[in-house]
Amino acid sequence: MKIGVFICWCGSNIKNMVDVERVAEATGKMPHVVYTQDVQYLCSEVGQSDIGNAIDEHQLDRVVIGACSPRMHETTFQQLMNRKGLNPYYVEIANIREHCSWVHTDKAKATVKAIDLVKKAVAKSYYAVPLHAESLPVNKRALVIGGGIAGIQAALDIADAGYPVDLLEKESSIGGKMAQFDKTFPTLDCSACILTPKMVEAATHENITLHTYSELEDVSGYVGNFHVTIRKRATSVDEERCTGCGECVTKCPAKVDNEFDQGHSKRKAIYTLFAQAVPNKPVLDRKNCIYFKTGKCGVCKKICPTDAINYEMEDQLIENDYGAIIVATGFELNEPTHLGEYHYGHHPDVITSLELERMLNASGPTQGKMYRPSNGKEPKRIVFIQCAGSRDRHDGNSYCSKVCCLYTAKHTILLNEKFPDTESYVFYIDVRTAGKNYEEFYERARQMGANYLRGHVSKVEPLGDSDNRLLVRGYDGSLGEQTEIEADLVVLATSIEPQQGAKKLAGMLGISSDRNGFYSEAHAKLKPVETQTQGVYLAGVCQGPKDIPEAVSQASGTAAKAIVLFNRGQVKGVPTTAMVDEELCSGCMQCKPVCPYEAISQEMITERAHGKARQRPVASINRALCQGCGACAGLCRSGAMDIGGFTGRQLLAEVDTL
Amino acid sequence: MMQDTFEPKIIAFCCNWCSYAGADLAGTGRLKYPENIRIIRVPCSSRVDSALVLRAFQNGADGVMIAGCHPGDCHYDTGNYHTRKRMMLLKSLMEFMGLDEERLLVKWISGNEADRFKDTVESFTSKLKKMGASGKVRDLRCAK
Numbered sequence A: 001m002k003i004g005v006f007i008c009w010c011g012s013n014i015k016n017m018v019d020v021e022r023v024a025e026a027t028g029k030m031p032h033v034v035y036t037q038d039v040q041y042l043c044s045e046v047g048q049s050d051i052g053n054a055i056d057e058h059q060l061d062r063v064v065i066g067a068c069s070p071r072m073h074e075t076t077f078q079q080l081m082n083r084k085g086l087n088p089y090y091v092e093i094a095n096i097r098e099h100c101s102w103v104h105t106d107k108a109k110a111t112v113k114a115i116d117l118v119k120k121a122v123a124k125s126y127y128a129v130p131l132h133a134e135s136l137p138v139n140k141r142a143l144v145i146g147g148g149i150a151g152i153q154a155a156l157d158i159a160d161a162g163y164p165v166d167l168l169e170k171e172s173s174i175g176g177k178m179a180q181f182d183k184t185f186p187t188l189d190c191s192a193c194i195l196t197p198k199m200v201e202a203a204t205h206e207n208i209t210l211h212t213y214s215e216l217e218d219v220s221g222y223v224g225n226f227h228v229t230i231r232k233r234a235t236s237v238d239e240e241r242c243t244g245c246g247e248c249v250t251k252c253p254a255k256v257d258n259e260f261d262q263g264h265s266k267r268k269a270i271y272t273l274f275a276q277a278v279p280n281k282p283v284l285d286r287k288n289c290i291y292f293k294t295g296k297c298g299v300c301k302k303i304c305p306t307d308a309i310n311y312e313m314e315d316q317l318i319e320n321d322y323g324a325i326i327v328a329t330g331f332e333l334n335e336p337t338h339l340g341e342y343h344y345g346h347h348p349d350v351i352t353s354l355e356l357e358r359m360l361n362a363s364g365p366t367q368g369k370m371y372r373p374s375n376g377k378e379p380k381r382i383v384f385i386q387c388a389g390s391r392d393r394h395d396g397n398s399y400c401s402k403v404c405c406l407y408t409a410k411h412t413i414l415l416n417e418k419f420p421d422t423e424s425y426v427f428y429i430d431v432r433t434a435g436k437n438y439e440e441f442y443e444r445a446r447q448m449g450a451n452y453l454r455g456h457v458s459k460v461e462p463l464g465d466s467d468n469r470l471l472v473r474g475y476d477g478s479l480g481e482q483t484e485i486e487a488d489l490v491v492l493a494t495s496i497e498p499q500q501g502a503k504k505l506a507g508m509l510g511i512s513s514d515r516n517g518f519y520s521e522a523h524a525k526l527k528p529v530e531t532q533t534q535g536v537y538l539a540g541v542c543q544g545p546k547d548i549p550e551a552v553s554q555a556s557g558t559a560a561k562a563i564v565l566f567n568r569g570q571v572k573g574v575p576t577t578a579m580v581d582e583e584l585c586s587g588c589m590q591c592k593p594v595c596p597y598e599a600i601s602q603e604m605i606t607e608r609a610h611g612k613a614r615q616r617p618v619a620s621i622n623r624a625l626c627q628g629c630g631a632c633a634g635l636c637r638s639g640a641m642d643i644g645g646f647t648g649r650q651l652l653a654e655v656d657t658l
Numbered sequence B: 001m002m003q004d005t006f007e008p009k010i011i012a013f014c015c016n017w018c019s020y021a022g023a024d025l026a027g028t029g030r031l032k033y034p035e036n037i038r039i040i041r042v043p044c045s046s047r048v049d050s051a052l053v054l055r056a057f058q059n060g061a062d063g064v065m066i067a068g069c070h071p072g073d074c075h076y077d078t079g080n081y082h083t084r085k086r087m088m089l090l091k092s093l094m095e096f097m098g099l100d101e102e103r104l105l106v107k108w109i110s111g112n113e114a115d116r117f118k119d120t121v122e123s124f125t126s127k128l129k130k131m132g133a134s135g136k137v138r139d140l141r142c143a144k
């Protein structure tokens, strides 16, 4: 073993507080250290070649660096080792800058500490073992979960790059929230006109397979090699036979509230989600079907010209392997019933923005006609309440839902265009218009006559008049006084929230959520579409509130990540994984449950004991799954489990030098 | 008096993702704290087994600190929960061995809590100064 020790001055950053020559001298006396040098800047080209030359000249096989944090330049030095034909895990770094020269003021004491730190690194390097990352093939097929605009975009991009994609959607049609909107800010193009072609493209793309009415059942595996089970719920309609003629829907006698229209219309028990649904074949909702409830009816089965109705149909489990998974499960809107002061759920004319969106929609429940749910008359004065449940630490979510300011501006503009004699009042805390052309859009809303009142609404209550109108009590900040507005309709900009099943899905995928329940990206700035689980990416509102253009760009970002992975064709694992010493392992398997990545399994080995072969269970590590946390090694009572780069022997050596 | 001159020896195990990064940030921010601490980098606080901690005490450490990410923030999701459980157990074992469990500090420090890192080192150092040298275990030390 021949160790070279290199101490960096970091200009004056280390040298001013640490006597670098003394550090080199003191560590030079340690066993196996054959060469020491102090260098002005080790990370510079000159410094790197100094190390390189010393390796050649003195046939060093291990290098110890005393410099800045390994979090800073570890890879720089590891790459140098690689270039010199040495294993990158034969370099050890002592942090004598961030943990020493920068935080201390007494040069003598700092020097003693620096010597300790470098000695500790030398001692650790005695026990260094060469490590290699494992290369594993990548399955070049992607799974996209959630068929909203984000999921559709991601699927299309990956499919266009030539890779097969499965698009999973829990509803009977793809499209997501965007399918419910009338027009979209800031351009006011019709939502269906820009969305429907994309839905159709996704459905007909040769590389995309749609799984609608389906959910994730189980996920195992790791980047490049996920094994997924999908549960395709029974639709009771044979997809192959059904022609989508709609006869069954027309004749079905069971009527229920239409969720897609937010309860402002009825649908049948056998139904398509909306007129332009993709795929455009009905599903039978068994909860509300008369046949399933009473055993009588069967009208759809009788009427179907192609005999596509199958009441015996069962859920199907589909298994597939994927290299990458994109999560695009979007959001839900908060049910504002807990915000008692707004009277939602008590007065029919207090509605949510999404309900208004349906009313305004030409293909919505009223073909675009506005009406008051209480009496069907056209509303003349509409009050909008912003941040209903958002930016509300006490009764709601503390975060901003981001899109409400803009879609409310959109609503006032659309109302003004279609119903010029309606008046719009908007109560707001701030109007947030960060985004290209958004401020102009908001300006336009005001110019077109929307009345913006900066202030909080304290109460919405029935006025008690014959028309059953509402009284909105609030504070008008510009006047600095309480104000009251009589309204025909009150619209709440309710808060954007994570999907109800978001936690469960996160558990299956091994990704984490932030404190509000949105999925966490791997790095807030530099890894906005990755998750902590390699090969799983995030697109759209499931990661946090955002508008359509942002959701689409993020989706394309995830597609790029998946395509890069597929093009590379293989993944490199973490080199610093766990390793089992089978001789020491007692097979107790205490380590198995602590592993967050399910990387540990039991394996039978054959041993010779007393001249006989016998079978014995031991722990075995899947190196592709293991991330090297060491929870197993910290727990193993037999000392059989170790972590590359942080072996028990190495850590002990560090402790022993101190 | 001894209190004035005694310099405790502290060994700290810091997880790579949070507390080690917090210590780095304390450096970048040029915060100042006593020289008594020696940091050992581990991937996760859960990597630290009780034997390492005991060995540190055997070797004459006056205090041992184990620092990880805040609960819920662990880079590996659940590591720090295991650490918490394991170290609570070790603390009761320490009491049994006649070693003041206060000499083992388990602390959650995130990558941006440079101040918290500095404060922790300062207060732990001054506490150990008051407690004096960890004589008991030194007596138990194995012959090296």
Ligand SMILES: Cc1cc2nc3c(=O)[nH]c(=O)nc-3n(C[C@H](O)[C@H](O)[C@H](O)COP(=O)(O)OP(=O)(O)OC[C@H]3O[C@@H](n4cnc5c(N)ncnc54)[C@H](O)[C@@H]3O)c2cc1C
Residues within 6 Å of the ligand: A145, A146, A147, A148, A149, A150, A151, A168, A169, A170, A171, A174, A175, A176, A177, A178, A181, A183, A184, A185, A186, A214, A215, A216, A328, A329, A330, A331, A332, A333, A353, A354, A357, A403, A407, A410, A499, A501, A505, A539, A540, A541, A542, A546, A547, A548, A549, A551
């Ligand atoms: C009232 C209102 C008006 C808006 N108006 C505009 C506008 O004018 N312009 C604009 O830019 N933005 C607007 N937005 C924002 C816009 O809705 C979002 O940016 C956009 O819908 C985000 O798309 P997404 O694909 O992330 O989520 P979603 O549209 O929510 O799609 C998610 C999809 O995933 C499916 N899914 C969920 N969970 C699962 C699961 N576990 N398994 C399988 N599938 C699942 C859902 O069924 C859904 O189809 C508005 C929002 C609201 C509330």
Ligand code: SF4
Residues within 6 Å of the ligand: A237, A241, A242, A243, A244, A245, A246, A247, A248, A249, A281, A282, A303, A304, A305, A306, A307, A308, A309
């Ligand atoms: S009647 Fe039959 S073919 Fe027509 S939509 Fe219904 S199931 Fe399909």
Ligand code: SF4
Residues within 6 Å of the ligand: A577, A578, A594, A595, A596, A597, A598, A599, A600, A621, A625, A626, A627, A628, A629, A630, A631, A632, A633, A643
């Ligand atoms: S090191 Fe962590 S990830 Fe690897 S096997 Fe052990 S517990 Fe699992």
